[in-house]
Amino acid sequence: MSSEARFEIDIAVRRGGREIALRVAADARVLALFGPSGAGKTTMLDAIAGLVRPARGRIAIGGAVLFDAAAGIDLPPERRACGYVFQDGRLFPHKSVRENLLYGVRAAGRQILTLDEACDFLGIGGLLGRMPATLSGGEAQRVAIGRALLAGPRVLLLDEPLSALDRARREGVLAVIERVRDELGMPMVHVSHDRAEVERLADRVVEMD
């Protein structure tokens, strides 16, 4: 698990009449997209995950080509193995925490953690029987990280994972993200508008404006 992630992203996405571009080639483990809101950071994560189709360009992560307009490659989201932790969590409201965590296991190409390990790792073992509506923001975000990890991703996409949390909860989730980075060696693309957060997590920062 120690092989270093190589991000090769060179894309342009059209959105609402303007074009947002991202060009980065980095051997970083954690790549941060930093900039004010409205700069198109989330759009870039959506493009990497396959939820938004770039007008042109190429996306390769760890040597796997996810999108290449010139070569006609455009993997659907379910085949990209991008673990996406959304800003708003997006836990399935009709499924228990356990069902949410296990949702991506069936289609996972590889196993990084077992359910038990993920629960210990994230400190969510006591939440398994609960429904998402009963969770605090910090709990929900940790479950969302666990759900993404259990799907066996090649990269974790973190979209302002701390923005919906109060200061006290931020530290807990931030520590969890650091453990995912250091102990699992999971490559990440981290989107944030918080300079301190970016400096703490990322080893390569791309400024967007």
Added chain:
Amino acid sequence: MTGEDWGIVLLSLKVGGVAMLAALPVAFALAWVLARLRFPGKVLVDALVHLPLVLPPVVTGWLLLLAFGAQGPFGRWLAEGFGISVMFRWTGAAIASAVTALPLMVRAIRLSLEAVDPRLEAAARTLGAGRWRCFASVTLPLALPGVLAGMVLGFARSLGEFGATITFVSNIPGETRTLPLAIYDLLQVPGGEGGAARLAAVAVALSLAALVASEALARRSGAGRGRDGREHHVL
């Protein structure tokens, strides 16, 4: 309630139930197309779907007669292909009910599909679910209360079908004489009010129960509460 009354009620339930179940897949497909796709002519499709809601039922019945009669395109196809005719049969009554119930079912199901957050579907896709698994495990369960509400409404509307049925398949005891037709019939003969009142009471009770059930289901689904937070009603 006499034995004859029960026969009429049971026939109505059969016609209404079959009509609703037959309309369900069509209604669901139309609701999905209207909720999720953008295409030229969508306004026209939307209007056509709603046509039976505003068209005089007699016209609907007559058009069905033209389509399913011995010389009609569907009528000939059914006769030559399967040796069956729906004319003057309860199956014809079910077709008439299904057509008139369709718009109500489409409306209810469409609202519930539109209330499903597409961001949750996107999350499912990133977790490895293909389109079908995403639909079956996220979209459908979240829309289910609205779908059930649409089924109850469609069933209730089918029970009340009168104009299209009597025009299309006439008023034949034991075959096409459902609750409304029987009530109409009783009111045409002297001294029929007593029987009409009994059947009317059944009709009121069934309709009321269906409306209460469908509103309760729509409320539970969040189909009753759109993403804008406003209350939506299927009617």
